Amino acid sequence: MRLKWLRLALPLAVLLALVFAFTSCGDDDDEGGGGGGGGASGSTGIPEEFAAPTAAPDDAQKGGNLTLISEGDIDYIDPGAAYYQVTYTIDFGIFRQLVSWPPDATEDPAPDLAEDDPEISDDNKTITFRIQDGISYSPPLEDREVTTADIKYAIERSLMPGVANGYTTTYMKDIVGMDEAIKASEENKTVAPDISGIETPDDKTIVFHLDRTSVEGVLGALSLPVSSPVPEDYAKEFDAESPSTYGDHAVFTGPYMIENDDKGNLTGYSPGKEIKIVRNPSWDPETDFRPAYLDSITMQQGFSDPTSAAKKVLEGSAQVTFDFPPSPTVIQEVAQGGKYDASQMSVTPSGGNRYIALNTQEKPFDDINIRKAVIAGSDRTALRNTRGGELIGPVANHYIPPLIPGFEEAGGLEAPEGLDYLANEDGDPALAAEYMKKAGFESGKCEGSECRITMVGDDSPPGRDTATVFNDQLEQLGFDVQFQPVEHSLMYTKFCSVPSNQPDVCPNVGFIKDCNDPECFFDIPWYGPSINPDNNSNWGRLDDPEVNKGIEEARLITDPDERAQAYGDLDKLVMSKAAVLPWVFDNDVVVRSPDVDLVINLFNALVDISYTSIRR
Amino acid sequence: MTRYIVRRVLWGAALLVIVSAVVFVIFYLLPTADPAKLRVGRNPNPALIAQIREQLHLNDPVYVQFWEYMKGVFFHFDFGQSYVSQAPVREIIVDRLPATALLVSGAVVIWLAMGLPVGIVSAIKRRSLMDRTMMVTSLALISAPVFWLGLVALYLFAEDVGVIQIFPGQGSYIGAESFAAKCWSMFLPWVVLAAATAAIYARYMRSSMIETMAEDYIRTARAKGLRERDVVVRHGVRSAITPIVTLLGLDIGLLLAGNAILTESVFNIPGIGHQIVLSIRRSDLPMIQGIVLFGAFFIIIFNLIVDIIYAYLDPRVRYQ
Numbered sequence: 001m002r003l004k005w006l007r008l009a010l011p012l013a014v015l016l017a018l019v020f021a022f023t024s025c026g027d028d029d030d031e032g033g034g035g036g037g038g039g040a041s042g043s044t045g046i047p048e049e050f051a052a053p054t055a056a057p058d059d060a061q062k063g064g065n066l067t068l069i070s071e072g073d074i075d076y077i078d079p080g081a082a083y084y085q086v087t088y089t090i091d092f093g094i095f096r097q098l099v100s101w102p103p104d105a106t107e108d109p110a111p112d113l114a115e116d117d118p119e120i121s122d123d124n125k126t127i128t129f130r131i132q133d134g135i136s137y138s139p140p141l142e143d144r145e146v147t148t149a150d151i152k153y154a155i156e157r158s159l160m161p162g163v164a165n166g167y168t169t170t171y172m173k174d175i176v177g178m179d180e181a182i183k184a185s186e187e188n189k190t191v192a193p194d195i196s197g198i199e200t201p202d203d204k205t206i207v208f209h210l211d212r213t214s215v216e217g218v219l220g221a222l223s224l225p226v227s228s229p230v231p232e233d234y235a236k237e238f239d240a241e242s243p244s245t246y247g248d249h250a251v252f253t254g255p256y257m258i259e260n261d262d263k264g265n266l267t268g269y270s271p272g273k274e275i276k277i278v279r280n281p282s283w284d285p286e287t288d289f290r291p292a293y294l295d296s297i298t299m300q301q302g303f304s305d306p307t308s309a310a311k312k313v314l315e316g317s318a319q320v321t322f323d324f325p326p327s328p329t330v331i332q333e334v335a336q337g338g339k340y341d342a343s344q345m346s347v348t349p350s351g352g353n354r355y356i357a358l359n360t361q362e363k364p365f366d367d368i369n370i371r372k373a374v375i376a377g378s379d380r381t382a383l384r385n386t387r388g389g390e391l392i393g394p395v396a397n398h399y400i401p402p403l404i405p406g407f408e409e410a411g412g413l414e415a416p417e418g419l420d421y422l423a424n425e426d427g428d429p430a431l432a433a434e435y436m437k438k439a440g441f442e443s444g445k446c447e448g449s450e451c452r453i454t455m456v457g458d459d460s461p462p463g464r465d466t467a468t469v470f471n472d473q474l475e476q477l478g479f480d481v482q483f484q485p486v487e488h489s490l491m492y493t494k495f496c497s498v499p500s501n502q503p504d505v506c507p508n509v510g511f512i513k514d515c516n517d518p519e520c521f522f523d524i525p526w527y528g529p530s531i532n533p534d535n536n537s538n539w540g541r542l543d544d545p546e547v548n549k550g551i552e553e554a555r556l557i558t559d560p561d562e563r564a565q566a567y568g569d570l571d572k573l574v575m576s577k578a579a580v581l582p583w584v585f586d587n588d589v590v591v592r593s594p595d596v597d598l599v600i601n602l603f604n605a606l607v608d609i610s611y612t613s614i615r616r
Numbered sequence: 617m618t619r620y621i622v623r624r625v626l627w628g629a630a631l632l633v634i635v636s637a638v639v640f641v642i643f644y645l646l647p648t649a650d651p652a653k654l655r656v657g658r659n660p661n662p663a664l665i666a667q668i669r670e671q672l673h674l675n676d677p678v679y680v681q682f683w684e685y686m687k688g689v690f691f692h693f694d695f696g697q698s699y700v701s702q703a704p705v706r707e708i709i710v711d712r713l714p715a716t717a718l719l720v721s722g723a724v725v726i727w728l729a730m731g732l733p734v735g736i737v738s739a740i741k742r743r744s745l746m747d748r749t750m751m752v753t754s755l756a757l758i759s760a761p762v763f764w765l766g767l768v769a770l771y772l773f774a775e776d777v778g779v780i781q782i783f784p785g786q787g788s789y790i791g792a793e794s795f796a797a798k799c800w801s802m803f804l805p806w807v808v809l810a811a812a813t814a815a816i817y818a819r820y821m822r823s824s825m826i827e828t829m830a831e832d833y834i835r836t837a838r839a840k841g842l843r844e845r846d847v848v849v850r851h852g853v854r855s856a857i858t859p860i861v862t863l864l865g866l867d868i869g870l871l872l873a874g875n876a877i878l879t880e881s882v883f884n885i886p887g888i889g890h891q892i893v894l895s896i897r898r899s900d901l902p903m904i905q906g907i908v909l910f911g912a913f914f915i916i917i918f919n920l921i922v923d924i925i926y927a928y929l930d931p932r933v934r935y936q
Contacts, residue, residue, distance in 0.1 A: 069787065072894075073701065161667035169664070182663070189670075243671045243702055270711060271701030272894050273886040274790055300790050302884045302894075308770055308777050308786050309884075317776035317785065489899070493653040532662055534653065 045394035045402075045413055046587065050335075052348040052600035054104035056291060056611050060597055064614035065296045068607065069303050069313060070322040073272050077258065078247035079225035080158040083166035085350075085512065085604055086323040088225065090299070092601070093290075093609040094277065095228035096253040098129050098151065098206075099219065101603035102289060103611050106403045106516055107560070109223040109603075110289060113146065113253070124213035124558045129206050136282040138252040140264045141234060146253060148206035150229035157192040157235070158226050159185040162242035167514055170523060171221035176209040190240045192232070213556045216563065217523075220515030223603075229253060234264075255283045255292035255610055275299040277609070293613035306330070314340050316593040319614070320607050325589045328388035334591065335391060346598060347391055348605040349402040350588045352512030356383075356470060356581040357496070357539030359504050364450045369439035371578040373446075376421035377432030377477050378470070380583040386465035391589065395425045396582035399521065399571045403602060405560065406518040409568020416572040432477060445478030452480040454503035456495040459485035463508040470507045481505075497536045509539045510586070516603060518567035519555045526574055527551050540579030547573055628916040633686065635912045636905060640682050643901050651699045651899050672699055685905065695906035700898050705906035708891065713872075715789060716887035719809065719879065720871045722802050724864070726810035727817055732860070734814070735821025736853060742826060751822070754815035766808045766882035773804060787884040802885075809879045813867065817860060824856040831855075869918055873911025 046052075074087040079095045082088065092100060099109035099118075111117055113135060119128040135146045155172070158165035159181055172178060176197025184193035197209040208218060221227075231251065238246040249264045257280040259268025268276030277297040285292065299322065303309035310326035312318050314334070325331075326345075334345040358365040358374060365371050380395045397415035400406045415422040420431060433444030441447055453474070457467030464485055474481050486495065488508070496506035514520040524530055528543030550573055554566040575582075588605040592598040599611035652668040669675050673684070688694035695705035734754070738747040757765075772778055774785030784792075788801040828834065829852050837847045877889035884890070888907060895903035 067791075075700075076702075161671050164664055164667045164671060166664065186663075245702070247702065270886075271698065271703045271708060272891060273711070300787055300884075302790075302881075302886055302890055303787060304881050304884070304893075305767065305786070308767065308774075311777040312786060315776045318787070489897075493650050497653075534662060534665060 046347045046349070046391075049342045050345055050347040050391065052346040052590075052602065052605075053598055054600060054602060056293065056599055056613055057597055060291070060293050060613040061616050062293050062613070063295050064293075064616055065298060066294050066320065066596070066609065066612060066614060067318045068297065068299045068320050068322040068609075069309055069318045070299055070301045071303050071306070071309075071324040073301055074275070074299075076247055077250055077266065077269060078163060078244060079228040079250070080154060080163040080165055080230065080244075081247070082225045085606065089322075089601070089604050089606045089609065090275065090277070091225040091228070092254070092604070093256045093292075093297070094252045094254040094258060094280070095225055096135070096288070097225065097227040098131070098222045099227075100223055101516075101601060103599050103601045103608045106602050107405060109219070109516075112288070113151070113227075113229070118219065120215055120558075124215050125210045127208040127210070127215060127218065131204050131206070132287050133204070134284055135253060135287050136284075137229075137231065138257040138280045138282050139260070140262060141231060141251045142282045144231060144234075146229045147203040148200040149203070150231050151206055151227055152195070152198045152200050153192060153232040153235070154228060154230040155198060155226060156181065156195050157230060157239055157244075159193055159195075160191075160239060160242075160244065161185065161189045162239060162244040163246075164243075165226055167221060167224065168226055171217045171514070171520070174210045174212045174214040175218065176211055190242060192239065213558060214519075215558055216517050217515075217519045217555060220517045220520060223515065252280050253283075254280060255285070255288065255290050256280055256294075256297065273301055275301075290610035292610050294609065297609050310591050313591050313593050314344055316595060319593045319596045320598060320612070321591050322606065325388075325392075326591050328392075330591070331388055331391055331589055341594065344594065345589060345591045346600055347587045347589050348600050348602060349393070350512060350586040350605045351401055351404060351516070351603075352510055352586045353396050353399065353401050353582055354387075354466075354508075354510035354584045354586060355396070355399075356583065357506040357509050358579060358581070359502055359506075359541055360577075360579050361499075361541045362502075362504060364439075364446065364453065365504060367439050368578055369435045370446065372421040373432045373435035373439065373477060374474065375578055375581045376424070376428050376435055378473050378581055378583070379427035380425045380581070382426075382469050382473075383466055383583040386469055387462045387584065391587065393584045393587040396585045397422050397425070398575050399580075399582055400518055400567060401513075401521075401585040404513065404516060404518055404521065405564035406567030406571060409565050410571035410575075411568075416575055419572070419575055421578065422575060427473070429476075436477070441478070443478075447478055451478055452482065453505060455481050455483045455505035455507060456491055456503040457483065457485055457507045458488050458491060460488070463488060467507040470505075474505070496539055498534060499531065499536055499541060500533065502539075502541070506539050511537070512586075518564070518570075522551050522567070522570060522574075523555070540577075542574075542577055542579040544577055547577065624920050628920055629690075631916055632689075632909060632912055636686065636689070636909055637682065639901075639905050639908050640678065640685075643899075643904070651901065685902075689909065695909065696902040698895075698903050699900045700895075700903070705902050708903065709888065709906055709910050712886055712888050712891045715885050716872060716874070716876060716880070716889065718798060718802055719805055719876055719885055719887060720868060722799065722806040723809040723813070723871075723876075724868060726806050727814035728864075730810065731814035731817030732821055732857075734818040736825055736848070738818065738822040739825030739829065739856075740848060747822075750818065754818045757811045757815035758819075760812065762808060762812060762878040763882050765811060766805070766879060769804045769808050770882070786882070789883070789885050805879050805883045805885060808882075809871075809876060817863070820863065821856065821860055824859055825852060828852050828856040865918070869911075869915040872914055874907055 075084040100112040114129045181193040181195040199207040307327040310330040557563040597613045601608035775781040784801040792798040792801045874888040880887045880890040
């Protein structure tokens with residue numbers, strides 16, 4: 001009988017031992033403060049009361065800890081590898097770039113490390129920056145001043161396989177010597193290759209030489225974390241490993257830093273759990289436009305229920321929602337007023353869109369009239385309702401989203417002129433039938449074996465709801481839809497982004513900006529030569545010479561107005577090919593606790609940790 | 617005895633290799649998302665995918681990857697690095713273990729404290745109103761999904777979103793510093809995790825007690841004039857608890873291995889179960905592999921220790 005009690009007691013003893021052996025520290029949440037600053041709504045369709053605050057109030061107070069609650073983690077701490085909206089939000093507070101985005105800036109970034117705007121040569125092929133004096137790294141490199149060689153190294157190391165940046169080779173491909181550097185990085189994988197077109201004549205000057213006049217694209221990329229300086233002498237040993245371990249030992253230039261020890265090992269990052277951000281003692285406010293009110297920021301992760309997580313914030317036990325939108329029920333509850341103040345919720349255009357891609361390379365959607373019929377017959381308002389309705393964003397009638405140059409030129413919130421199949425957001429069955437007849441279906445509905453189509457979409461809401469609603473809309477047009485729901489990442493990596501395995505319809509795709517320049521919206525998802533056998537993002541598989549030529553020409557235009565017009569025209573051209581059905585320009589919805597003076601950065605559409613403050 | 621221990625250790629090691637192989641096979645044969653493509657982001661540059669594949673050693677043949685992994689585990693206690701965060705898997709598991717251990721230990725105490733007395737009383741007062749009430753209640757608790765029970769508990773009693781704001785809510789464990797604060801933050805999770813299990817234990821205990829109390833030796837004990845309390849506790853419970861002890865060992869092992877997924881997810885407790893959900897969603901093979909191996913290791917070692925002690929105390933085991 002003693003043995004039975006032993007079996008009972010032993011697990012308990014082991015458990016207790018484990019508990020006492022391992023249980024360790026957490027962190028404090030505290031304080032909070034209220035609304036503030038200017039706002040942005042304009043032509044975005046967002047009601048004024050929910051417009052994002054883009055400036056701190058005059059009486060913003062210093063100090064306090066801000067707790068951001070998040071479902072997931074950032075992608076990389078290493079600024080050379082970071083390629084995720086949520087990571088950028090953290091990065092813009094801990095790393096400084098040559099140029100970066102004050103909260104209300106939507107067109108041009110402001111000088112950050114740079115002492116002024118760049119000097120651009122008359123032929124638009126040379127960009128020269130001078131950086132400020134007196135910018136130092138965080139401990140343990142507090143005595144080391146930032147030089148332009150560090151910025152050059154940061155960009156060069158991003159080509160290494162151990163860092164593998166996601167956008168350098170796209171947006172900086174016109175820098176002289178880039179092709180050779182890419183080849184060199186393939187041959188010698190643990191050494192950063194030299195990019196001959198980036199010169200540093202002295203410690204404070206950096207010059208970018210371009211093969212072509214694609215200044216805007218390069219400047220856009222220089223506002224991203226990849227231009228955050230990385231000191232080569234310090235980072236080299238970490239970069240010699242593959243993958244690079246620099247992210248575990250990063251040094252910072254922004255007003256904040258991730259907590260570290262005296263050797264530079266990050267102690268404030270627990271993957272999938274928490275990031276602790278504290279003030280960077282090396283930061284000099286005289287060199288920066290950021291006010292940096294907060295003393296510390298804690299990003300708590302793992303909140304998988306968006307309803308209870310958002311309510312936690314609204315009630316004040318955490319301060320700001322971060323990487324997830326509140327559930328539609330919470331959004332409605334705040335919008336209707338009563339328990340919560342409307343100012344606790346802010347809605348910002350995300351700089352992204354959602355659309356449904358029709359495979360233009362296979363029957364039946366190789367026929368443009370069938371594609372037009374599908375677009376004409378689709379009730380896009382119903383599709384938007386699957387994600388939460390009006391506040392989740394305006395119905396998209398074309399491609400470039402709000403706040404991006406070219407949006408107004410393409411029609412703003414209206415459909416482009418002359419494209420009747422996009423004119424009715426609620427769908428136009430009669431027009432759809434007309435296009436079906438033009439495609440040869442006299443009944444006005446798709447008939448026959450070619451109308452048996454495949455669709456692969458999300459297996460969980462809200463993506464699955466969108467797919468289901470669209471499935472019904474297709475069936476009303478006569479299609480026999482074989483819908484295969486799969487997990488979201490599988491949808492991309494096994495089906496919609498693999499042309500050899502692509503279904504006829506991909507209902508859950510979309511594109512979010514890399515930068516605030518419209519070039520970032522066309523090079524990847526619309527340029528025919530960009531269609532890849534793997535990880536393809538041209539989901540309509542449109543390879544149209546007219547579109548390709550338009551993209552090549554538009555990216556070389558440097559006059560801002562001409563450029564916006566060119567991309568607006570390109571948007572219309574793309575929409576005239578009817579390869580995709582755009583249905584919403586996404587908004588990001590953020591809620592805050594009553595004691596937070598929230599500031600949203602319009603570039604990222606999320607909280608700006610360097611401007612947000614807490615009322616004490 | 618030495619031979620017995622050596623045999624069990626070897627068998628345990630073989631089992632760990634088999635478990636690892638099964639996880640590898642599942643990961644490579646079933647349609648999971650390609651980690652390289654997941655990490656590459658939106659840029660469709662094939663060279664970049666190739667770079668990341670190389671970075672993650674995904675270009676090596678599967679058997680080479682498996683061998684390298686096994687070498688790391690068995691010779692260096694190195695479970696590799698997460699594909700997602702690049703942090704050492706061992707560090708992440710050790711970081712997550714305290715939360716799961718605290719959750720499980722508290723819940724075990726509660727479910728034993730609730731389940732055993734209820735089962736015993738129900739058996740003794742069989743077919744009484746009390747018995748029927750307790751069994752209906754236990755059936756209701758068994759039927760209630762943990763995630764539902766968790767959310768209901770949060771919306772009723774959490775100090776931030778609850779109707780009656782008493783107990784710490786979602787995510788409060790992360791913010792708790794002292795051991796006492798951590799325990800307080802676990803109150804609702806403990807109750808939720810314990811509720812369904814306590815109900816199961818109560819029903820097991822009841823049926824086992826009913827069976828035991830019908831044994832001849834119980835009648836003999838009563839005939840000898842023992843007090844009813846002694847008959848129940850010293851003769852009835854000690855015998856009836858055998859299946860409960862077996863069940864408890866298994867339950868604790870499974871929960872420590874990550875089976876408290878739902879409770880940890882609903883209450884945002886950064887434990888092993890929560891971590892495995894994240895890892896599966898991100899196709900983070902080294903993390904999945906590490907957690908599965910860790911779970912299997914724990915269960916095997918745990919059972920081995922019990923068996924060794926059992927064999928030491930009961931000579932019959934050594935000859936079987």
